[in-house]
Amino acid sequence: MLNAISRPAKIRIARALVIIALLIGALLPGFPVLWMLSSSFKSNMDIFAYPPALITDSFSFGAYAAVVTSPEKLRFFLNSYLVSMFVTILTLLVGILGGYSFSRYEFPLKRPLNMVIIGVQAVPPITLLIPYFSLIVFLKLHNTYAALVLTYMVFTLSYAIIMMTGYFNTLPRQLDEAVMIDGGSSFVALWRVLVPISLPGIVSVGVYTFMLAWNEFLFALTLTKTTDMRTVPVGIQLLMGQHSYEWNEMMAMSVLGCLPVLLLFLFFQRYFIAGMTAGSVKG
Amino acid sequence: MSVDGRFAANPKTNNLYRIWKRVIPYGYLSPTILLLAVLSFLPIGMVVYYSVMDNVIMNQNPVFVGAANYVKILTDGVFQTALGNTLYFTLMSVVVHLILGLTFAMLLNSKLVSPFTRSVFRVVYILPWVFTASIIAILWRLMLNPNGVINYLLEWSGLVSQKIEWLSSRQLALHAVTFINIWSGYPFYMVSLLAGLQGIPDEIYEAGTIDGANGPQLFRYVTLPQLRPIIISLAMLDFIWTMQQFTLIWMTTGGGPGRVTEMLSTFTYKLAFSTYEFSLASTSAMVILVLSMFVALFYVRRQRASDA
Incomplete structure (x- = not known):
């Protein structure tokens, strides 16, 4: 039967089928996200209204206003931004130095160290949590930014080093050699020459690190205690009161909470995808 | 200088x-x-x-007890339940992630659709990945609430006749949290597999077509073998990560009702920070470490082999 249909027609049918499949598939990610947005504009009374509607009579920015005028909730955002930024800066500094060493030098401990750095990524956070808790309490860092910045680096650093090593490997060694012939040290070669031209790689590692830190939950839950030190992921949980759930405010805060990552993603899509796939795809 | x-x-x-x-x-x-x-x-x-100590942190003078904690943990009924739940949760997630990720990647790679349409859909399909686990947990608590929109849609379409308590039902909670994890994790597979698909040279498909292979045969004998290394890496990474999943469980069911969604991670966390059994918790954490390292060893070996 199909043979009776001309080839262009077949292609048109196939294209329509693919688009229909794409539209149906898009409901899986799209509908919950749409529902989150819609709920953030409702009044809390209308959250479970029957029948449910995407836009209700109570449509307003009230939940957003409630979040951004609450010093307590703004503090969650401030904490998250500060911690994520410090983690990103430190990770990049240490990662660039480490990556440079792995890329440009041969030394006896290179392979074992490399193995350790790859292996650390597989150490479960829950395994580290108990010793971290006692170390942080011992160092009197409990409930501080330093506690989070320091511990987050265990899972951001490996990735940064592996990525930076890979990136530096793509740059010709003649670049460093030219600097050294002019009497510059390897340190100068790294910061004056390699780092400026590695900016795409550094941005990619930076946004990925920021996102990991922004999303972290387990350490933030355990290593901070007071409400004013909580980050966004933990802070959202605090909105779930014992008796009343402020669903609309939780949804508004969720939208605001994913905004930094969403914006980073939209601006740096290419880098993000490169970062995401680096672990599994071999070029 | x-x-x-x-x-x-x-x-x-x-x-x-x-x-x-x-x-x-x-x-x-x-x-x-x-x-x-x-x-x-x-x-x-x-x-x-x-x-290997009797109790620490809470106890000033801990005593060496050898393997006693390991015996206690490994024979503990709750630990065994948590282990079983974790394996179910992890294996289901990995398998469905792979199926969904590959299906979506192939749809998004279809040359029949314009590149612009594809890139719009790609952004939509990647959305779950933008959300952190605690936000995903709260969103699905809202959607899966007995009075929530999922139950409404199911009733409206006639699939169910009464409101379902997805996250507080003993029969359904484990499946519900597994579903939520599947939702949150497939974009990682999708994006990686999409990159993999784009890396397969068109010539291989052309050669296959000339040899008379049809669509499913091309998929079976060209696409799958070409993606094999990526699929194995993805599955191993995902296995390690999903086994450690804490946030989603903690913020949706907290391991309940009863212990039906208890995972190794939540079990360990509760031992340490609810009952202050830091030694037993450390023992349980060691078991998780050994399991993770076992999988990671294969992963590192593969990575090294492909580096060389």
Whole structure:
């Protein structure tokens, strides 16, 4: 039967089928996200209204206003931004130095160290949590930014080093050699020459690190205690009161909470995808 | 400061220069080595130590008890339940992630659709990945609420006749949290597999078509074998990560109702920070570490093999 249909027609049918499949598939990610947005504009009374509607009579920015005028909730955002930024800066500094060493030098401990750095990524956070808790309490860092910045680096650093090593490997060694012939040290070669031209790689590692830190939950839950030190992921949980759930405010805060990552993603899509796939795809 | 240059210029310091040359790579790596020591070697040593003592942190003078904690944990009914739940949760997630990720990647890679349409859909399909686990947990608590929109849609379409308590039902909670994890994790597969698909040269497909292969045969004999290395890496990484999943469980069911969604991670966390059994918790954490390392070993081996 199909043979009776001309080839262009077949292609048109196939294209329509693919688009229909794409539209149906898009409901899986799209509908919950749409529902989150819609709920953030409702009044809390209308959250479970029957029948449910995407836009209700109570449509307003009230939940957003409630979040951004609450010093307590703004503090969650401030904490998250500060911690994520410090983690990103430190990770990049240490990662660039480490990556440079792995890329440009041969030394006896290179392979074992490399193995350790790859292996650390597989150490479960829950395994580290108990010793971290006692170390942080011992160092009197409990409930501080330093506690989070320091511990987050265990899972951001490996990735940064592996990525930076890979990136530096793509740059010709003649670049460093030219600097050294002019009497510059390897340190100068790294910061004056390699780092400026590695900016795409550094941005990619930076946004990925920021996102990991922004999303972290387990350490933030355990290593901070007071409400004013909580980050966004933990802070959202605090909105779930014992008796009343402020669903609309939780949804508004969720939208605001994913905004930094969403914006980073939209601006740096290419880098993000490169970062995401680096672990599994071999070029 | 031109340190390298200065040493090289003076032949008398040649020996010193050689030593310096040897030290340089470690110098660059010193912050890394310091951090690794403090953030992984020391804590792992501490966990091992904690796991063979009677109780720590709460107890000033802990006593060595050998393997007693391991015997206690491995024979504990709740631990075994948590282990079973974790395996179900992890295996289901990995398998469905792969199926969904590959299906979506192939749809998004279809040459029948314009590149612009594809890139719009790609952004939509990637959305779950933008959300952090605690936000995903709250969103699905809202959607899966007995009075929530999922139940409404199911009733409206006639699939169910009464409101379902997805997250507080003993029969359904484990499946519900597994579903939520599947939702949150498929974009990682999708994006990686999409990159993999784009890396397959068109010539292989053309050669296959000339040899008379149809669509499913091309998929079976070209696409799958080409993607095999990526699929294996993805599955191993996902296995390690999903096994450690804490946030989603903690913020949706907290391991309940009863223990039906208890995972190794939530079980360990509760032992430590609800009942202050830090030694038993460390023992349980050690078991998780060994399981993760076992999978990771294969992963590292593969990575190294493909590096060489």
